[in-house]
Amino acid sequence: MDAGAPKFRRRKADRPAEIVSAALAVFAEKGFAAAKLDDIARRAGVSKGAVYLYFETKEDVFRAVVGQAIAPNVAIVKAMAAAHPGPLADLLRGVSAHVARIVSMTPLGGVLKMVVGEAGNFPEIARVWHDELVSQALGAMAVAIEAAQARGEVKPGDSRIYALQLIAPLLVAVLHRETFEPVGATPFDLQAVMAQHIDTLLCGLLMEGART
Amino acid sequence: MDAGAPKFRRRKADRPAEIVSAALAVFAEKGFAAAKLDDIARRAGVSKGAVYLYFETKEDVFRAVVGQAIAPNVAIVKAMAAAHPGPLADLLRGVSAHVARIVSMTPLGGVLKMVVGEAGNFPEIARVWHDELVSQALGAMAVAIEAAQARGEVKPGDSRIYALQLIAPLLVAVLHRETFEPVGATPFDLQAVMAQHIDTLLCGLLMEGART
Amino acid sequence: MDAGAPKFRRRKADRPAEIVSAALAVFAEKGFAAAKLDDIARRAGVSKGAVYLYFETKEDVFRAVVGQAIAPNVAIVKAMAAAHPGPLADLLRGVSAHVARIVSMTPLGGVLKMVVGEAGNFPEIARVWHDELVSQALGAMAVAIEAAQARGEVKPGDSRIYALQLIAPLLVAVLHRETFEPVGATPFDLQAVMAQHIDTLLCGLLMEGART
Amino acid sequence: MDAGAPKFRRRKADRPAEIVSAALAVFAEKGFAAAKLDDIARRAGVSKGAVYLYFETKEDVFRAVVGQAIAPNVAIVKAMAAAHPGPLADLLRGVSAHVARIVSMTPLGGVLKMVVGEAGNFPEIARVWHDELVSQALGAMAVAIEAAQARGEVKPGDSRIYALQLIAPLLVAVLHRETFEPVGATPFDLQAVMAQHIDTLLCGLLMEGART
DNA sequence: CATGAATGAGCCTTCATTCAT
DNA sequence: TATGAATGAAGGCTCATTCAT
Numbered sequence: 001m002d003a004g005a006p007k008f009r010r011r012k013a014d015r016p017a018e019i020v021s022a023a024l025a026v027f028a029e030k031g032f033a034a035a036k037l038d039d040i041a042r043r044a045g046v047s048k049g050a051v052y053l054y055f056e057t058k059e060d061v062f063r064a065v066v067g068q069a070i071a072p073n074v075a076i077v078k079a080m081a082a083a084h085p086g087p088l089a090d091l092l093r094g095v096s097a098h099v100a101r102i103v104s105m106t107p108l109g110g111v112l113k114m115v116v117g118e119a120g121n122f123p124e125i126a127r128v129w130h131d132e133l134v135s136q137a138l139g140a141m142a143v144a145i146e147a148a149q150a151r152g153e154v155k156p157g158d159s160r161i162y163a164l165q166l167i168a169p170l171l172v173a174v175l176h177r178e179t180f181e182p183v184g185a186t187p188f189d190l191q192a193v194m195a196q197h198i199d200t201l202l203c204g205l206l207m208e209g210a211r212t
Numbered sequence: 213m214d215a216g217a218p219k220f221r222r223r224k225a226d227r228p229a230e231i232v233s234a235a236l237a238v239f240a241e242k243g244f245a246a247a248k249l250d251d252i253a254r255r256a257g258v259s260k261g262a263v264y265l266y267f268e269t270k271e272d273v274f275r276a277v278v279g280q281a282i283a284p285n286v287a288i289v290k291a292m293a294a295a296h297p298g299p300l301a302d303l304l305r306g307v308s309a310h311v312a313r314i315v316s317m318t319p320l321g322g323v324l325k326m327v328v329g330e331a332g333n334f335p336e337i338a339r340v341w342h343d344e345l346v347s348q349a350l351g352a353m354a355v356a357i358e359a360a361q362a363r364g365e366v367k368p369g370d371s372r373i374y375a376l377q378l379i380a381p382l383l384v385a386v387l388h389r390e391t392f393e394p395v396g397a398t399p400f401d402l403q404a405v406m407a408q409h410i411d412t413l414l415c416g417l418l419m420e421g422a423r424t
Numbered sequence: 425m426d427a428g429a430p431k432f433r434r435r436k437a438d439r440p441a442e443i444v445s446a447a448l449a450v451f452a453e454k455g456f457a458a459a460k461l462d463d464i465a466r467r468a469g470v471s472k473g474a475v476y477l478y479f480e481t482k483e484d485v486f487r488a489v490v491g492q493a494i495a496p497n498v499a500i501v502k503a504m505a506a507a508h509p510g511p512l513a514d515l516l517r518g519v520s521a522h523v524a525r526i527v528s529m530t531p532l533g534g535v536l537k538m539v540v541g542e543a544g545n546f547p548e549i550a551r552v553w554h555d556e557l558v559s560q561a562l563g564a565m566a567v568a569i570e571a572a573q574a575r576g577e578v579k580p581g582d583s584r585i586y587a588l589q590l591i592a593p594l595l596v597a598v599l600h601r602e603t604f605e606p607v608g609a610t611p612f613d614l615q616a617v618m619a620q621h622i623d624t625l626l627c628g629l630l631m632e633g634a635r636t
Numbered sequence: 637m638d639a640g641a642p643k644f645r646r647r648k649a650d651r652p653a654e655i656v657s658a659a660l661a662v663f664a665e666k667g668f669a670a671a672k673l674d675d676i677a678r679r680a681g682v683s684k685g686a687v688y689l690y691f692e693t694k695e696d697v698f699r700a701v702v703g704q705a706i707a708p709n710v711a712i713v714k715a716m717a718a719a720h721p722g723p724l725a726d727l728l729r730g731v732s733a734h735v736a737r738i739v740s741m742t743p744l745g746g747v748l749k750m751v752v753g754e755a756g757n758f759p760e761i762a763r764v765w766h767d768e769l770v771s772q773a774l775g776a777m778a779v780a781i782e783a784a785q786a787r788g789e790v791k792p793g794d795s796r797i798y799a800l801q802l803i804a805p806l807l808v809a810v811l812h813r814e815t816f817e818p819v820g821a822t823p824f825d826l827q828a829v830m831a832q833h834i835d836t837l838l839c840g841l842l843m844e845g846a847r848t
Numbered sequence: 849c850a851t852g853a854a855t856g857a858g859c860c861t862t863c864a865t866t867c868a869t
Numbered sequence: 870t871a872t873g874a875a876t877g878a879a880g881g882c883t884c885a886t887t888c889a890t
Contacts, residue, residue, distance in 0.1 A: 032243075183342055199369075455756065458669045554816040
């Protein structure tokens with residue numbers, strides 16, 4: 001068996017990933033309740049019954065989709081946390097471009113939309129997403145900011161709010177993309193958004209002479 | 213029963229508004245598909261059939277909920293647009309506190325969550341929301357910023373992105389509230405967020421001596 | 425409302441009973457698993473959805489069917505227990521005819537078939553049926569027999585087995601009716617069976633001179 | 637793997653019997669509809685697909701199970717029929733113990749339960765079971781009884797009902813075992829039941845002096 | 849022969865919508 | 870107007886059956 005050409009014949013080991021991938025697309029488009037298992041299955045190229053060989057219920061598929069999207073992001077958070085030392089400006093410039101790129105090329109935006117939309121129906125998913133991602137990321141950024149404040153580098157102020165300010169435009173831009181681009185909204189360039197945003201935050205919005 | 217007594221019964225003229233209000237709460241909590249008309253009716257204090265005296269379909273109720281939430285916001289946008297003249301700093305400081313207050317005391321956050329979550333299923337709602345609110349607000353702010361740039365008050369840069377930067381923390385904070393506070397997240401004080409954010413944007417994050 | 429003519433217009437109060445009655449017929453014919461809710465609903469003259477206005481699940485309907493069949497039988501058992509005094513022969517002659525008549529004119533046979541067939545899948549139903557009917561009936565009969573034995577009226581022997589001997593032909597005859605008459609078996613006359621059975625039990629099968 | 641060693645593998649010739657045996661257990665426990673082919677296959681130690689190498693459909697397996705249970709019983713009936721001559725008491729005493737022993741040590745009780753429970757869905761099985769077993773057994777006993785009546789040994793009366801009376805306690809006891817023992821019912825000793833029953837039938841229930 | 853992944857028809861259950869009162 | 874019992878289409882899930890290996 002499996003002589004030498006593992007080419008054609010679908011390999012069952014890939015099925016769950018294929019299904020999760022298809023489910024991500026459908027859930028992101030329709031939300032949990034309006035997504036039909038038929039659609040997910042068809043998009044995954046399998047029959048409806050096949051989904052149940054790998055997942056217990058539709059909710060299970062949903063959880064797998066969200067869960068799968070958490071791991072890579074935790075890596076981002078880790079990277080940010082690890083980059084602590086050095087001037088904050090360098091950290092932000094380096095990290096923001098990286099994060100923007102990842103968000104751009106990843107279905108993460110769709111997952112974010114799902115989590116926001118279904119948080120009320122899946123509290124445990126909201127909790128996991130918060131505890132493992134949102135809270136971690138805000139915390140890591142806040143720590144870095146506090147360190148910079150301690151070094152006299154950054155102005156006084158609530159570090160958690162600073163962290164929120166830092167990440168917010170990226171999140172809004174990606175939600176804007178997911179929500180309004182399909183109905184004709186002018187896209188935002190995530191990289192450009194983050195670049196300009198970091199510059200603005202660091203140096204202020206106003207011209208030198210215009211400071212109040 | 214209740215023969216003829218002119219008790220303090222609710223006037224029937226309020227019914228549609230009561231239903232929309234109840235529907236807002238249920239839709240915000242569950243999303244469109246998972247919201248049951250029974251729940252909406254019960255919360256509105258009427259029978260299921262009564263809902264159909266005022267609305268054609270469940271989608272109609274949803275549209276009414278979103279539509280109703282647009283009007284007051286358009287007013288905000290108008291206010292911002294009308295405040296054009298004068299230094300940008302004054303405009304932002306004045307408007308941001310106002311907007312933060314409104315968002316704090318209004319179910320608008322829930323509606324935003326709904327719109328994000330159901331955009332895929334109700335493109336025309338996403339379109340209305342975008343065309344009448346998002347686009348208008350971004351446009352008004354961008355115009356104000358461009359004016360300030362023309363006056364040499366604001367640094368060069370993409371005015372639409374500047375507008376995004378301005379509003380993003382508020383939106384993220386409110387989505388954070390809607391999504392993660394029910395599962396234990398530490399709340400953000402919207403007013404504080406906007407106050408600190410405007411300060412940071414105007415003057416920069418860094419201490420005087422720390423500019424790169 | 426309900427002015428004076430409660431004639432036409434189906435009264436909702438009767439619905440549950442109508443559904444249980446229809447369900448009894450379908451379950452008795454097909455068993456639990458093979459019975460389709462569509463069939464039950466149609467036979468009850470309602471839509472499939474209407475069943476769910478009165479019962480949570482199909483299992484609930486099943487439980488209601490069995491539960492409803494228990495009550496009247498408990499009455500039989502009570503009657504038997506109350507008839508204790510007097511010669512056993514009188515008791516048996518009186519009760520057996522009564523019981524045979526009830527079993528003849530009641531869907532109890534079908535329910536018995538259901539209970540036997542589904543006991544493995546619904547242990548709690550088997551338990552209720554046993555505890556409230558089988559055990560009670562056997563116990564009541566055994567008590568009466570023991571009393572007769574104490575009076576020197578009945579031969580020594582296991583009173584519970586005597587009780588089983590007494591009732592068994594009726595049960596087998598009714599299961600025979602439910603199981604084999606539809607495929608052409610010659611019916612047993614339940615009354616005749618019980619009459620002859622009691623006579624035989626009391627006086628023996630053999631002719632006077634043939635006793636061994 | 638498993639190179640060429642002629643281990644003590646089960647011979648394939650036994651497979652069908654093993655499957656039927658496993659199926660008997662599962663069908664007896666769950667009934668036809670609720671029995672899953674997966675369970676049957678697993679209990680038989682083969683794959684689900686293997687079942688289809690030997691049987692066309694699930695119904696086929698069921699038919700095989702019931703069919704297999706008929707043969708040995710027909711033998712019993714034949715034995716009874718062959719034992720005609722001599723005093724009826726001897727016949728009954730001899731046969732009843734034999735039958736009780738067979739029923740005790742055989743899954744026949746489970747099959748009986750299955751036949752009763754599924755008769756409505758498998759009329760042809762009910763018919764076969766009736767024609768080859770029930771009818772034959774009743775007939776053979778009736779013939780023996782009629783012979784005894786002709787010899788002046790047995791009282792007048794419906795011979796078919798006498799036959800029913802003879803066998804009923806055994807059947808009820810075995811159904812009682814299958815149905816209620818799993819939920820805690822006190823067991824009947826089949827041998828004791830038949831012994832006491834035959835004595836009672838032959839000599840009557842009442843003490844010598846108590847005859848009415 | 850044997851396997852077990854895959855299929856898809858079928859059924860229970862939900863819920864938006866209707867309508868007799 | 871208002872009610873809520875009734876409807877029936879839709880969809881999640883199961884499982885007998887098939888078939889490529």
